[in-house]
Amino acid sequence: MSRRIDTVIFDLGNVLIGWDPRRLYRQLIEDEVQMEWFLREVCNSEWNEQQDAGRPWVEGTALLRAKFPEHAELIDAYHLRWKETLVGPIEGSVALLAELKARGVRLLALTNWSQETFPVAQQLYPFLQWFEGIVVSGEERLVKPDPRIYQCLLQRYAVDPATALYIDDSQRNVAAAEALGMDGWWFRDPVGLRERLVKLSLLERDTRAISHG
Numbered sequence: 001m002s003r004r005i006d007t008v009i010f011d012l013g014n015v016l017i018g019w020d021p022r023r024l025y026r027q028l029i030e031d032e033v034q035m036e037w038f039l040r041e042v043c044n045s046e047w048n049e050q051q052d053a054g055r056p057w058v059e060g061t062a063l064l065r066a067k068f069p070e071h072a073e074l075i076d077a078y079h080l081r082w083k084e085t086l087v088g089p090i091e092g093s094v095a096l097l098a099e100l101k102a103r104g105v106r107l108l109a110l111t112n113w114s115q116e117t118f119p120v121a122q123q124l125y126p127f128l129q130w131f132e133g134i135v136v137s138g139e140e141r142l143v144k145p146d147p148r149i150y151q152c153l154l155q156r157y158a159v160d161p162a163t164a165l166y167i168d169d170s171q172r173n174v175a176a177a178e179a180l181g182m183d184g185w186w187f188r189d190p191v192g193l194r195e196r197l198v199k200l201s202l203l204e205r206d207t208r209a210i211s212h213g
């Protein structure tokens with residue numbers, strides 16, 4: 001017999017909110033190869049993760065400007081024009097979130113996000129107010145898949161991991177949640193997520209088409 005899930009914990013970036021720095025840098029670097037080099041070697045994911053872990057943007061950009069002075073303006077743009085890296089709501093996922101809310105399912109979120117830029121998203125996307133609580137990595141100075149940030153959420157909101165579903169677009173983050181006793185779902189699109197939610201009896205089956213956002 002499958003266990004009863006009463007709490008759904010969402011990752012935010014690229015599950016509910018599309019995010020891609022290429023959206024900004026295609027405006028700033030005409031050559032696609034050069035743009036990919038810049039995002040791989042200069043403002044890369046490892047560097048960005050340090051801001052998600054609580055490092056101030058002013059410190060992070062200063063470190064890169066010292067290393068790559070010829071790219072100073074492009075480096076500064078990552079933070080100064082960060083809003084332009086947001087692709088927008090993933091509508092199919094937001095629709096599922098709305099259905100879960102309407103059915104009275106407990107909703108929480110756990111996100112790797114800079115504490116300096118997260119307020120921008122909160123202003124842009126009213127559906128972030130639907131969550132009972134959101135744990136933001138930059139505020140905790142911990143990033144997924146560190147088990148301590150999951151434990152922070154579980155303890156803060158008194159969640160029994162055996163009754164929680166965790167949803168993330170990163171397999172390693174899902175695996176970390178499962179290691180703590182949660183049910184996990186590796187997000188690829190809203191259609192697959194709906195099927196999982198239906199199987200867990202959290203939503204009714206719906207034959208209508210779901211947008212991929």
